Amino acid sequence: MASKTALPAAQYLFTTGQVRANYGGQTLSMMRRAKLFAEAGTPVAIMTVDSWYGYPALREEWAEEGVTAEGVTILNIHEDYRVGDIHHLLTGAAVRRREPKVLQIPMGFRPYENPVDGKNMKRFWYPEGSKQHRFTEYLRPDRSVFMRTLSNPGVTEWELPERPVGFYDTEGTFVGAFGSHQAWWAHWIGAVSAGNEPTVIVNDYEHPLFLGLGARPGVRKVQVIHSAHSKGADPLGPVKERWEEIARGHEPFDTAVFLTEAQRDDWVRKLPSDILTAVIPHSVHADAAANLPDARGLRCVIVSRLDDSKNVAASIKAFDVALSRSPQAYLDIYGDGPARKKLEELVSALGIGDKVTFHGHLVNAAAEFATARLALFTSKSEGFGLTILEALTRGCPVLAFDVRYGPSDMIEDGGNGYLIPDGGVGEMASRLGDLLTDDALAERLSKQAVSSAEKFSEAAFVQRWADLVEAVPSI
Missing domain, CATH: 3.40.50.2000 (Glycogen Phosphorylase B;)
Structure with a gap:
């Protein structure tokens, strides 16, 4: 059981691209942190933005296996817009009230449903026999379209984020749109965290589009630098370019958590800035070493x-x-x-x-x-x-x-x-x-x-996070 160290009172949101059952170390560490926060009396909402339809089953599986705990909630943006009240979700000045012309499917485009998508998406191919698709529609369980966007054949929404996203009710009537996936994500996070309660957003995804996501006045924003998916041996990883923007004062983000002293030292030396930094290594469960065998064979x-x-x-x-x-x-x-x-x-x-x-x-x-x-x-x-x-x-x-x-x-x-x-x-x-x-x-x-x-105890881990959040200034 984790220490009952009290974290500062706030609404805690963990933002990331996706979580799946075959998660790696980065996801595992985030889920463990969420569980420890919850066991210390601080609920956490994990916010994901991928279009995977398996989150209901995943929540049940992870609850049974103890990956999550009471007080940990996994939210998914596609799930909310797929089964939620689309009119209620599309409120606020950020929503466009006119359907972008680029989302209107011209005559002659042919719909194609790929079996790999489980019939949860419909893609529209160009005419003239081409198998390149131009539009993608995302479907509700009743097969009605809740979202339409421009396709990225061969790539994902991470590579071409500046595409308009349109939303439709069950009758197929246009309701609202955003100028890009990132604008949609930001609106959703803002809606979830709306209210007078102080908010702490901890982002685990090392993608430039996520580093400033959810930042607004009164929010404490923390970026965890895992660099687990860095290409080659670059210790700065995929967030280098965005970090440089932040260091020049172009983004509302000023706090970073590193897993090791060496990594933090490299970053500070190569990209000096006024960004607050801290080192919080991973933790392990205190009972893991109980009842170990006397012999382990070969x-x-x-x-x-x-x-x-x-x-x-x-x-x-x-x-x-x-x-x-x-x-x-x-x-x-x-x-x-x-x-x-x-x-x-x-x-x-x-x-x-x-x-x-x-x-x-x-x-x-x-x-x-x-x-x-x-x-x-x-x-x-x-x-x-x-x-x-x-x-x-x-x-x-x-x-x-x-x-x-x-x-x-x-x-x-x-x-x-x-x-x-x-x-x-x-x-x-x-x-x-x-x-x-x-x-x-x-x-x-x-x-x-x-x-x-x-020395990597859960109690020490939670205390380090409590100390960090106390020190993090609001944006």
């Missing part, structure tokens, strides 16, 4: 999204080499993603298919660390590396590449695991072999792993 574990940035191939190669010293060892991989097929082919090419098992996505995969001898972590870059903390809490030593950011904040080289120079597959294999063949070493590192994770 089981190695990877818990990761399977894409190229996570570099799971390096872990597999190191494991393959270490098998020469410990042929009875085996590797369980939990997670899914676009690189899975390529990784399965690598395992097959190495001839270790009987030693490596791909389990796919598992909601409570972190629990697997409790019975593992060691965990492997070879990401190319990270914002923090939550799975490292999950493993240490459960007495599972971690062998990790020393990348920015995260591993060096949690791993004491030779104490609770090993920090390997980035890309050092040979050294990773050597350390792996040491842990697999030396029971005394494995036991020592396991015990130290548990004690090293204590």
